[in-house]
Amino acid sequence: MxxxxxxxxxxxxxxxxxxxxxxxxxxxxxxxxxxxxxxxxxxxxxxxxxxxxxxxxxxxxxxxxxxxxxxxxxxxxxxxxxxxxxxxxxxxxxxxxxxxxxxxxxxxxxxxxxxxxxxxxxxxxxxxxxxxxxxxxxxARHQDPGQNIFRQINDTDLIFVSSFDKIQKTGYNFTLEHIEGNELTYKMFANSIRYSEADSTYKLFNYYKRTITDNGDIIEAQRQLDTVLPFDLEDLMPVNYIAETKPYSELVEFIDKEKARGSxxxxxxxxxxxxxxxxxxxxxxxxxxxxxxxxxxxxxxxxxxxxxxxxxxxxxxxxxxxxxxxxxxxxxxxxxxxxxxxxxxxxxxxxxxxxxxx
Known part of the structure; x- marks a missing residue:
């Protein structure tokens, strides 16, 4: 040079x-x-x-x-x-x-x-x-709750909440549908769902589950249920800036995953x-x-x-x-x-x- x-x-x-x-x-x-x-x-x-x-x-x-x-x-x-x-x-x-x-x-x-x-x-x-x-x-007033969130979280499960509050980590009018093949096998409802960080579980309030079998439907209902569900908190309400926080290789995988979920x-x-x-x-x-x-x-x-x-x-x-x-x-x-x-x-x-x- x-x-x-x-x-x-x-x-x-x-x-x-x-x-x-x-x-x-x-x-x-x-x-x-x-x-x-x-x-x-x-x-x-x-x-x-x-x-x-x-x-x-x-x-x-x-x-x-x-x-x-x-x-x-x-x-x-x-x-x-x-x-x-x-x-x-x-x-x-x-x-x-x-x-x-x-x-x-x-x-x-x-x-x-x-x-x-x-x-x-x-x-x-x-x-x-x-x-x-x-x-x-x-x-808190600038952190608006998400509205009408519908996501496919894997090949068989779909979830819906009418709104989700990121501060309280609480969703309302929660629904989970489990589909195998083209048939609905069970459906879960709850008036609200709250994430517990202490043990990574969810609290369902006014919980209702309908399981469809060949011998008829099985109904289960409880006022409150602590349980583990097959999705993460970010599946309910992914933050707007989540893509910015991922290195390139992780970002590509994340986008492929979100496309499969219909994000x-x-x-x-x-x-x-x-x-x-x-x-x-x-x-x-x-x-x-x-x-x-x-x-x-x-x-x-x-x-x-x-x-x-x-x-x-x-x-x-x-x-x-x-x-x-x-x-x-x-x-x-x-x-x-x-x-x-x-x-x-x-x-x-x-x-x-x-x-x-x-």
Whole structure:
């Protein structure tokens, strides 16, 4: 690798790191100023607060690092252009494609880091971040109960609750149907079902069971029944962020399992899976756009380039969020929702790169 490559690569990585180190403390300060009342009110131990902000750092770095990278590349490349360094590089016989090579090497390094972060570290941080949020920072009135939950938990059993309260771990109007072949063998009812963490059992209130046999139906009824049932608590009410907390291999297995159960949240889970791949690719696209725009010396200096960068970053985030919500709440394809922003900005990158070479 030549001096030019090392010079640009070091600036690429160093500026990106400085951008992260600059904005993450600002994000922590703003979040702490907003949440300090809840933290003090709930008397949260200092160790848990420190762990929360460590998870907060990883969680939001994973979400926003392409934008930080984009702005950092525009920043240092604009400085190179204003100092006429890029003109000197190109005047020495270096082609624009050759000039772009250290940027692509830097993007490859950052992309590999993004994959490690998204596949392994971010899920751990997401779980800690969300658990702390729901435990200490969200009031009970903001934790709405699930409504009309119907799930196939295995090949033979289906469950239904009209509503489920995550705080009380209680479901209402519970039904379990056991089907073998195409025939219903028994059906259980209860006015309410409550999960007991102490022994991992369920309490059924006003329990009623009807078993269908060749000799007639067998009826069983009790005011209260403590029993073990063939499903987990998350089967009654999986948390919205559960896909974010799973490493990639576990996420794939989880989605396959949820598809077999007929879950209505498949779009939400699949968008998380596809973004683990689309996010590293966006590093290359945003890098090329940043270089193509900021490598030209302009009369307005860095101001125009930074304004363009911030506007482009906001549009990218807008596309990403809008299509993500569409995939979660409609039949819109999750794979299209995850990759469409990259496709649109990839076309923009090719156009801008072509003009920059000219």
């Amino acid at each position: 030549k001096i030019l490559d090392w010079y640009i690569l070091k600036r690429y990585l160093f500026t990106f790191l400085m951008m992260l180190l600059l904005f993450i403390p600002i994000g922590i300060t703003v979040n702490l100023a907003e949440k300090i009342g809840k933290i003090l009110e709930n008397k949260v131990p200092f160790g848990e607060v420190a762990l929360y902000y460590l998870n907060f750092t990883i969680y939001f770095a994973n979400l926003l690092f392409p934008i930080f990278l984009f702005l950092s590349v525009i920043w240092f490349t604009s400085k190179l252009a204003n100092n006429t360094e890029i003109v000197a590089f190109l005047s020495s016989g270096v082609s624009f494609s050759r000039f772009l090579r250290p940027y692509i090497i830097g993007a490859t390094i950052v992309s590999l880091f993004a994959m490690i972060l998204g596949f392994y570290l971010a899920p751990i941080a997401s779980q800690g971040f969300n658990e702390f949020t729901y435990k200490y920072l969200k009031s 209505s949240n498949i779009g939400r889970y699949e968008i998380v899976k596809y973004k683990k791949w689309s996010l590293p690719v966006s590093v290359f696209i945003l890098t090329i756009i940043a270089v193509a725009v900021s490598s030209i010396k302009r009369r307005g200096g860095m101001g125009f380039n930074l304004a363009f960068g911030i506007t482009t970053a906001m549009v990218y985030v807008f596309f990403d969020k809008v299509f993500g919500v569409l995939a979660e709440q409609s039949d819109f394809s999750p794979i299209i929702a995850a990759w469409l922003p990259n496709l649109v900005f990839g076309i923009l990158a090719i156009f801008l790169l072509y003009n920059a070479k000219r």
